[in-house]
Amino acid sequence: MQCLNNLLLNTDSYKASHWLQYPPGTDATFFYVESRGGTYDRTVFFGLQAILKEYLAKPITHADVDEARDVFAAHGQPFNEAGWRYIVDHHGGLLPIRIRAVPEGTVVPTHNALMTIESTDPQAFWAPSYLETMLLRIWYPVTVATISWHAKQTIRQFLERTSDDPEGQLPFKLHDFGSRGVSSVESAAFGGAAHLVNFMGTDTVSGLLLAKAHYHEPMAGFSIPAAEHSTITSWGRENEAEAYRNMLRQFAKPGSIVAVVSDSYDIFHAIREHWGKTLRQEVIDSGATVVIRPDSGDPVAVVHQCMELLDEAFGHTVNGKGYKVLNHVRVIQGDGINPTSIRAILERITSAGYATDNIAFGMGGALLQQLNRDTQKFALKCSAARINGHWIDVYKDPVTDKGKQSKRGRMTLLRHREYGSYRTEPVPPEAASLADIHKPMGHEDAMVTIWEDGRIVNDWTFAQVRERANAERL
Structure with a gap:
């Protein structure tokens, strides 16, 4: 629908106020997506490429910012007008974020990180959180697949x-x-x-x-x-x-x-x-x-x-x-x-x-249709923030529901070359990048960079996706 094409309005209402809620000195954030269990013990990762091309490939404009500003003002929410205009002026309207994920069609056991989202510009550290509503809809094609x-x-x-x-x-x-x-x-x-x-x-x-x-x-x-x-x-x-x-x-x-x-x-x-x-x-x-x-x-x-x-x-x-x-x-x-x-x-x-x-x-x-986000208990959570130059773990651990305990710190997903097993691996706080982590013997990084600063880095064909999914069997 034409009226739903503004990326700035493809979010939940309360997201508009979140840029004001992080601690002073925050200049980077890191998020991840996982299936926390559910009906099946493994999931088929699919749909991220379509979501990114459909919703993130089009640069935002000052007209989009104008519309979002007016909607949120009438709606009763504060709005980061200056932050969004910065993205239009300094990034050509393309969001400064990096998304890493397992290649589409990969079959991964639950309770593992499937994708990560991180900010790439200190002035837009809040951008990954703003996109949570849209990006978490990955639960639907993954669950159907x-x-x-x-x-x-x-x-x-x-x-x-x-x-x-x-x-x-x-x-x-x-x-x-x-x-x-x-x-x-x-x-x-x-x-x-x-x-x-x-x-x-x-x-x-x-x-x-x-x-x-x-x-x-x-x-x-x-x-x-x-x-x-x-x-x-x-x-x-x-x-x-x-x-x-x-x-x-x-x-x-x-x-x-x-x-x-x-x-x-x-x-x-x-x-x-x-x-x-x-x-x-x-x-x-x-x-x-x-x-x-x-x-x-x-x-x-x-x-x-x-x-x-x-x-x-x-x-x-x-x-x-x-x-x-x-x-x-x-x-x-x-x-x-x-x-x-x-x-x-x-x-x-x-x-x-x-x-x-x-x-x-x-x-x-x-x-x-007879499925929902809880079929595979999908969640997108912040797990790390850089505050005053230091990465800290961000997590939840509710005493009333240990099933909602979230992962901590920056992370990637490793795969054992011989056995095909997976493990979500933490990245040390001092590591400059995800590539700096020590990989246990026999393991390789199961994630690749998919999207960086508004552009696709790995572009899968449907044949490649099918081949990966078909290669795995119960």
Whole structure:
């Protein structure tokens, strides 16, 4: 929205007064971001590059300062007009901060620093704090990428057990159905792209656009023609078979894939009579793979029953792992899908002798919306300040909640070259830079400088992000 483009107003109200609250003599501050635990024991880092390009790459102007000054005056908050005009005049409107982070796509255990933010101009030591609100929104794409990555590990395990081509099948086994269920197109873009770090199936167009705009990816994901209930029910119940036949005539070509929702009335009748008898030969003759979509009922039971009925109608082959693969047809389940139901469905069909090849999933709200900052307990905290020329530790340690204890001092993240383990390493107060720390034997710095004084330093491609995420497995 045009009215939300001012970076100075992309913050919380109380941030406007914070430049007055630091001790006299403060001329530098240091902040970090971490997941303090949560649902999953590791996270997939993604989204920082898009956030930086989207919100920090455009220089602020005196007009932005004017607008922010007037808004905060009316709002009842003091405003650092002189400080912001200094940034416009002396830095061309680009914020004097340095951001270091793990490369995007890196899978890092929780309770470790994922990124750090530090000031680079003593006159603007307060700038990192002002950006907290905007930068902490990294929690959203990281959490979506994490949910998607863990679902991928579950599906991979079943594919490796039951499929002759697990890696070939995997990229299209979880499809993003979440765009309509999120709070904004911005959420759809960030969340949709985060899912595409792990998979290549999506109906969230804005996620494709974000990957193209900020990660140099011409086309990050793919979809297929698919029916919705209105395109089936508009034919009338008496013409249900004709609605399905139309889908075959329009889209079922040799080698193609078409999905048809079939539960508008009675999914079991639709499979037995319409797909299994009336249209059976047309499905076979088309040379396409027809994907039947149930969309109601208990997902575990319904998927299993649909697979049995499709097996009766179209038969199966037995693959090299000894599991049944349906002929000509597949099933996609998009209703009630979450990480728990994915595992339950796969356990049920595997126990019945069916390969994971036969099923794909569509996840909507559970992928892009049924999550919050506490899913992975994300926090952005100040951990160090330079006061009168000396670095001091800044931290919180509330007696009422040790889970909110924050890290102290400047820090970086180290990775063991051989074992791949991570440790957040403190930087001695006397060190002139983060590069001056002593690295234990076998360790290397897992963070790199991403952004410095308004310019990107490391610019990842989407292919690089995907490669990192895919290299890590449970």
